[in-house]
Amino acid sequence: MKLLTKPAYLLLVLAAATSCDSSNSPDPTPKATSVHLTLGNPSGAVADVKKPTNYLLLKPQYALSYHRDRGIPNWVSWHLDNTWRGAAPRQDDFRADDALPEGWYQVQGSSYQGSGFDRGHNCPSADRTKTVADNSATFLMTNMTPQAPRSNQQTWARLEEYCRSLADTGKELYILCGSYGKGGSGSDGGVTQTIDEGHVTVPRRCWKVVIILPIGSNDAARVSTGTRVIAIDSPNDNSIGSNWGQYRVSVDAIEAATGLDLLSAVSPAVQAKLESTVDAGPTE
DNA sequence: CTGCAGAAC
DNA sequence: GTTCTGCAG
Numbered sequence: 001m002k003l004l005t006k007p008a009y010l011l012l013v014l015a016a017a018t019s020c021d022s023s024n025s026p027d028p029t030p031k032a033t034s035v036h037l038t039l040g041n042p043s044g045a046v047a048d049v050k051k052p053t054n055y056l057l058l059k060p061q062y063a064l065s066y067h068r069d070r071g072i073p074n075w076v077s078w079h080l081d082n083t084w085r086g087a088a089p090r091q092d093d094f095r096a097d098d099a100l101p102e103g104w105y106q107v108q109g110s111s112y113q114g115s116g117f118d119r120g121h122n123c124p125s126a127d128r129t130k131t132v133a134d135n136s137a138t139f140l141m142t143n144m145t146p147q148a149p150r151s152n153q154q155t156w157a158r159l160e161e162y163c164r165s166l167a168d169t170g171k172e173l174y175i176l177c178g179s180y181g182k183g184g185s186g187s188d189g190g191v192t193q194t195i196d197e198g199h200v201t202v203p204r205r206c207w208k209v210v211i212i213l214p215i216g217s218n219d220a221a222r223v224s225t226g227t228r229v230i231a232i233d234s235p236n237d238n239s240i241g242s243n244w245g246q247y248r249v250s251v252d253a254i255e256a257a258t259g260l261d262l263l264s265a266v267s268p269a270v271q272a273k274l275e276s277t278v279d280a281g282p283t284e
Numbered sequence: 285c286t287g288c289a290g291a292a293c
Numbered sequence: 294g295t296t297c298t299g300c301a302g
Contacts, residue, residue: 022293126287153288154301161287242301
């Protein structure tokens with residue numbers, strides 16, 4: 001074994017001395033929040049079995065509020081910078097999420113089959129490629145929403161790619177998305193209210209909010225009135241295309257439609273400015 | 285080529 | 294599970 005240099009030894013001693021728990025036992029009280037909720041918890045979701053319509057699920061890779069009776073999340077929130085991205089291949093292991101409370105219906109990987117709707121990721125597969133475990137976590141069905149194929153593969157896919165391109169240029173992003181309403185139009189046409197024998201509601205609209213920051217500490221105080229915020233609200237309809245820019249709205253409009261309180265960790269004055277503005281920046 | 289998938293076996 | 298196909302960019 002190679003001997004440690006004196007400075008390295010001192011660092012180890014300091015690290016041990018400042019750690020309030022022994023390093024070889026699990027933390028008995030995991031933090032109640034995560035980096036993914038740095039800018040807030042839009043619905044005050046909690047991991048309480050008595051709150052089936054606003055149930056908090058925290059994963060290392062993202063955080064979400066799950067609606068048991070709709071079978072889809074109310075919102076999903078995640079942090080994106082290039083430390084989340086790597087070479088892990090797409091896992092494609094769509095599956096039920098057994099982290100839900102006992103007795104709750106679990107949407108299955110096959111639940112959308114033949115519905116005319118995609119198993120649309122909220123937190124995208126391609127945003128979580130650092131490790132196989134990270135990528136696999138995005139395929140839990142609690143991270144899915146039945147989405148019209150063109151909405152998923154064109155509208156959202158283009159915006160997701162744009163977000164990753166911003167990460168590639170040294171940005172750090174906080175992203176939230178979700179859906180609301182009932183009744184979408186998939187590849188089979190018409191309007192579909194639910195699938196999977198009523199266990200999964202097909203939403204009418206899908207929304208996404210992107211906060212773009214320079215790389216830095218994970219701190220809501222870094223959001224200023226000059227921070228770029230992109231918000232879109234698009235129909236869950238297979239007639240739409242790749243031009244996500246045309247669906248830009250204010251964050252206020254999404255809050256009005258959903259009842260959520262977005263960016264609640266940001267100071268009220270900054271929120272007021274950012275949430276009333278509609279992005280007019282580049283789309284590619 | 286990658287990323288979004290669905291369908292067949 | 295694996296393999297194949299389709300679409301957009």
